[in-house]
Amino acid sequence: MSDALQIKSGSLRIGDVAPDFQARTTHGPAKLSDYRGRWLIFFSHPADFTPVCTTEFVALARHQDQFEAMDCALLGLSVDSLYSHLAWVRAIEDRFGVNIPFPIVEDPSMAVGRAFGMIDETAADSAAMRASYFIDPEGVIRASTCYPHNVGRSVDEMVRLLAALQLADKADVLVPEGWQPGDDVLQIPPLSPTDIDREDDWFCRKVKAP
Template sequence: MTETTLQTIACARLNALAPDFQARSTNGPVTLSSYRGRWVIFFAHPANFTPVCTSEFIALARASPDFEKLDCALLGLSVDSLYSHIAWIRDIRERLGVNVAFPLVEDPSMAIARAYGMIDDTSESSATVRATYVIDPEGIIRAIVWYPMNVGRSVDELLRLVAALQSAERENAVAPEGWHPGKPLLEHALTGEGDEIALHPGESWYFRERRP
């Protein structure tokens, strides 16, 4: 997909097909469609060589094995150049002892960021961008999470979110507040007249834990 085409796409939305793109990255050329068949955490950060972004990349790199267990790939992006990306990742490895192995995409024209609604079309800066998109194996956006530029994302929450999305889909159920693997999911609310069912104590037609 060309830069011009990307710029004409409406902002990415929940349950919509994620805009495809081809770009250079620290791991070579990348296309989003090449990740089909896997879950993807696609995230943007404001700028390289900044404290909050560095803390996020360190945490994400250290949690990479946990994302792999969920068959979930990590893919980062900022408007910085590929050369800046490479220099920053090398500095993180040499000074802080952490190897960032997942790809970091360059987006100096802001074409990809604009296609995803990460920044305003008239903006000349990406300083407020800290957006995360969870994309399923079919290329559908299943979750969108935004943080302000002065507060870092929770990597633990991203892991929980992917696990919850996967479990809810696999079990045809819904995940309650604070759900973690091993905890019960919830049944969908009953909606039809023929859906009457015997309720256990502490349950309601709209609030029932999934039972073994």
């Protein structure tokens, strides 16, 4: 049985270890723990052959090289069957000339989606399912986003958030609103009362990104 099935639905939070599971994907059998050692964006979509999801998958595929350069894998999921996934991937390639290079997990029982809080435990279907989890190389959930079924995610924002998480880890800095790679970052405020008294910008000081 998948470890994910033992986790209470919707209980995952930032800082939790992502529950492991094994499932069939468009690239063969896979475990979530297979991705340990690198970053992972694990994201769900309501259904195959839906308009918004198609635009997201095309955009993610076109950013694949950028995610790879950031040492981050992509893993999709929906409640549809493996055969539906394969047909949809082929249809995207035929229609848009884009190959989907990342695996898509099948979840017809909605067990994984519910375990990750991607689907409410009382939901009859996956209509509200458009969630993303940013998981670090240790398997820890570092950020998550949730969008309604009728609004698509921004892949540029997914890249920005990943870059911000990686920079904050590497340099022990804070990342301000609207930050883009190359912009200044924020210094962590001092703990010494002496420093606070001496420097009037102690609580929000920008510094060059390392």
